[in-house]
Amino acid sequence: MSPKPASLLLDANAVLTAFSRGVWDALMRNYRVVLPSIVVRAEAQFYVTADGDKKIYLDLEALVTAKAIAEWGATAIQLAAVKARFKTSFSQGLDDGETEAIACLLSGAEPEAVFITGDRIAIHAVTMLDMGDRASCLEEVLELCGHRTAMPYEHSRAYYKRCRVEGGKRLVMRDGLA
């Protein structure tokens, strides 16, 4: 198991899953949580409870204002710089929050942050940029703080490892890189 990171940088999918599975508080207690501005202001709007019964609206901006979580915002040009690292057909599959998260990793603004995602293409992307050690999955970081909650497969260690291997092959073949 990897050492426990100090900060987590989450994409929208990871945020909503953390809320719906009731592990968001555990993440906030054990880590410094950083969110890309696009996730805060444009992507993670509400989640559905695990039983599928209720829709709960989020106010992530309020959490940022209260300094409960941190927000990192790229400029439009920084977003473009990330996209330019990949072929268009690849970069168009990444969502904007993920692209901004990668911009954050590349900027050096959050040197200790680990990017948490369950998206195959995002895991490929960070691996293809040779930053695979700067990413992880929800299951891993929850276990690192002693929290064992069943996660959907996309957020599992097994899926993450599989996607990392795929991303590694793409890096070698330069498949999808500009």
Add this chain to the structure above:
Amino acid sequence: MPDRDTIALAIRSTREKQSITQQQLAEQAGIGSLQTISDIERGVREVKAWELVRVARALSIPVDVLLGLQPAVSMRVFWRRGTAQQSRRAESLFLERARRFALLELWCELPPVEPLPEWALDPRTASFADASRLAEQAGQVLNLGSRPAASLLPTLEERFRVKVFYDDLGDDESAATVRGDFGPAILMNAREAPWRRNYNFAHELFHLVTWSAVDAHLPADGSEPDWLEKLEQLANAFASRLLLPADAVESEFVARVREGRIGNLELVELARQFDVSTAALLWRVVNMGRLRKETAESLLTNDNFKRADRQSMSDRWWAPPGPLPDRFKRLATLAYRKGKVSKARLAEFLEVSLSEVPDIDLEDESVAEASVPAA
């Protein structure tokens, strides 16, 4: 790489093309005041990533267009009626959906298909007879059979990858067509009466199969040609002929005639058999010389006849069409499973929020990746 001015210009020009004010854009994007938009458009300050995303959504165009990483889709879209301001927004969304559809086809590595054929037709001099002949040819080449309405949409979508979308176009417009880099596409009005849908598909097909021919005769200065109204009439004639092939209609009509008369309910049943409106059927048989014009007019204003007509209509006609075709949604899900697109991007394509994306089983990837030898 884009710079501040490039992005500023892209935002301003897109906004102006859609006839939206800075105030409206600020409100729709939820990014503060008119001043914020003004500052951004004058290149006075950097655009933040989240602002760019909200502006792109408000303008219904990809972020990549505003970043100059992807050319703006700029092509002739043919609208059937009206050019209300709403059309420009609807047009922008229509073109973006068509572009996404083509992207999904690329990501899913679909094999190439035969292009939708085109035929020569001079809109200035073509006659209704020409349109009818064209319909006959099209029906044969497209292999629509004797009940073309039943196979028209599946043939267009599956065999020729015509992208068909629905949108609420108000009471003004009824449809739009385009032939772009993404292939041929049709936008239908979700408000259109259900019994007109097949007819409208056929009408729009006329525009698609005469696209280049009509293009060649459009005035260079962009003004509206004087043969536009006639073009629409030719499209109507085409649609009627395509969906109601003379031989098949004649045969069915004659089989129902008893002692020189045909029952009103038989006429309704005939319309249902060919999956067209009763009006379309009646006017077709009038044109074929099988019914008098006065008889058709009388039936179409007869309450009992109209009631029988309504009662005979298929349930599926009444199901309001969703904006995205099933094939689009299937390909989007497949692209996600193949790891070509993130979940949030999938949500964007499906036009739902991230939490509303249906659960997709990724665990058994052996199913997704499995293959068998082909004979």
